[in-house]
Amino acid sequence: MKNKKEMRTWLDDLNLDHPLVIAGPCSAETEEQVLKIAHELKNTDVSYFRAGIWKPRTRPGMFEGVGALGLQWLQKVKAETGMKTCTEVANAAHVKLAVEHDVDLLWIGARSTVSPFIMQELADALAGTDKIVLVKNPVNPDLALWLGGIERLHNAGIKNLGAIHRGFSTYEKTKYRNIPEWQLAIEFQNRFPDLPLINDPSHITGNRDMVFDVCQTALDLNFDGLMVETHYDPDNAWSDAAQQITPKALVQMMIDLKIRKESDPEAKFNHDLSNLRAKIDVVDNQIIDLLAKRMQVADGIGVLKKSKNVAVLQSKRWNEILGKMVLQGEDKGLSEEFILKLFKAIHQESINHQEKVIKG
Numbered sequence: 546m547k548n549k550k551e552m553r554t555w556l557d558d559l560n561l562d563h564p565l566v567i568a569g570p571c572s573a574e575t576e577e578q579v580l581k582i583a584h585e586l587k588n589t590d591v592s593y594f595r596a597g598i599w600k601p602r603t604r605p606g607m608f609e610g611v612g613a614l615g616l617q618w619l620q621k622v623k624a625e626t627g628m629k630t631c632t633e634v635a636n637a638a639h640v641k642l643a644v645e646h647d648v649d650l651l652w653i654g655a656r657s658t659v660s661p662f663i664m665q666e667l668a669d670a671l672a673g674t675d676k677i678v679l680v681k682n683p684v685n686p687d688l689a690l691w692l693g694g695i696e697r698l699h700n701a702g703i704k705n706l707g708a709i710h711r712g713f714s715t716y717e718k719t720k721y722r723n724i725p726e727w728q729l730a731i732e733f734q735n736r737f738p739d740l741p742l743i744n745d746p747s748h749i750t751g752n753r754d755m756v757f758d759v760c761q762t763a764l765d766l767n768f769d770g771l772m773v774e775t776h777y778d779p780d781n782a783w784s785d786a787a788q789q790i791t792p793k794a795l796v797q798m799m800i801d802l803k804i805r806k807e808s809d810p811e812a813k814f815n816h817d818l819s820n821l822r823a824k825i826d827v828v829d830n831q832i833i834d835l836l837a838k839r840m841q842v843a844d845g846i847g848v849l850k851k852s853k854n855v856a857v858l859q860s861k862r863w864n865e866i867l868g869k870m871v872l873q874g875e876d877k878g879l880s881e882e883f884i885l886k887l888f889k890a891i892h893q894e895s896i897n898h899q900e901k902v903i904k905g
């Protein structure tokens with residue numbers, strides 16, 4: 546699969562003067578709930594009304610969605626509000642029912658994207674439709690698996706494709722429900738700049754208080770749209786209560802979010818930017834020189850350790866370094882998260898250098 550300008554045709558054809566917004570409840574609960582939310586979202590920036598019909602839940606015994614019945618409610622949403630509709634599909638039977646009920650956009654969930662078998666089943670079931678299909682990232686931060694899933698749909702002749710960044714599972718507890726790993730989304734855009742990329746702040750945060758900030762970061766990183774879970778009574782939602790926001794809050798958020806341009810033609814701005822970029826280039830070169838110097842020292846340590854048969858990994862020393870660097874970083878306004886990532890990468894490279902010396 547290669548990047549092509551036409552990949553964004555379906556999005557361009559919407560002629561929006563703001564990012565694409567997909568919103569609606571995590572789950573369709575009752576007909577009244579679905580229609581009430583839909584009417585509150587009518588005449589806002591929302592183009593697509595979302596509602597989960599079949600819900601993949603971590604544990605059995607939780608609310609697993611109303612099933613096909615909810616698709617009739619989505620048809621009513623379309624008839625009464627004019628909004629297009631979307632839902633998640635996870636197997637060929639879901640696809641058949643969603644297509645029969647005229648759902649406009651289908652998304653594939655993170656737990657499906659991880660499985661090439663499921664992706665192939667969905668690609669086969671969707672072949673021949675002109676539906677928009679958005680593929681959420683797999684639960685693990687694996688860009689090749691994400692792109693591979695999209696490629697299966699592309700190879701089945703599905704033209705209106707896009708991706709949803711919903712964050713990644715981690716063993717460690719973080720402030721996020723699913724950590725964003727923004728670098729991976731940036732890498733995605735580098736590889737496929739014309740494949741529409743939508744951010745899902747609800748699943749990244751798991752917490753409505755953080756939704757705005759994640760949306761702003763996504764827009765700052767040129768995402769094409771947002772998919773935001775929305776409920777008129779979030780606290781009493783049947784699923785994902787903590788992360789849903791009200792339609793009113795969504796409207797306010799769309800007013801408050803800053804939509805930034807990719808560049809500006811003004812001469813002074815471009816002159817100042819070039820100067821600052823030249824400074825960055827100098828510093829980047831210094832960083833590379835320093836890292837190379839550090840690895841030369843590591844090579845020396847490797848030679849010394851080899852002579853006395855001493856192990857490469859020295860956890861006590863390493864933890865002392867990490868602790869010191871986190872403190873120094875804080876002093877200089879560098880986040881703990883960044884310092885840990887940076888020094889863990891440096892440590893790994895130092896170990897690789899020493900291994901090479903010891904084996905060589």
Ligand SMILES: O=C(O)C(=O)C[C@]1(C(=O)O)C=C[C@@H](O)C=C1
Pocket residue numbers: 843846857858859860862863866891892895896899
């Ligand atoms: O101090 C050592 O023993 C080293 O090998 C150097 C170093 C480092 O790069 O700072 C690398 C590996 C060890 O786990 C600890 C520290």
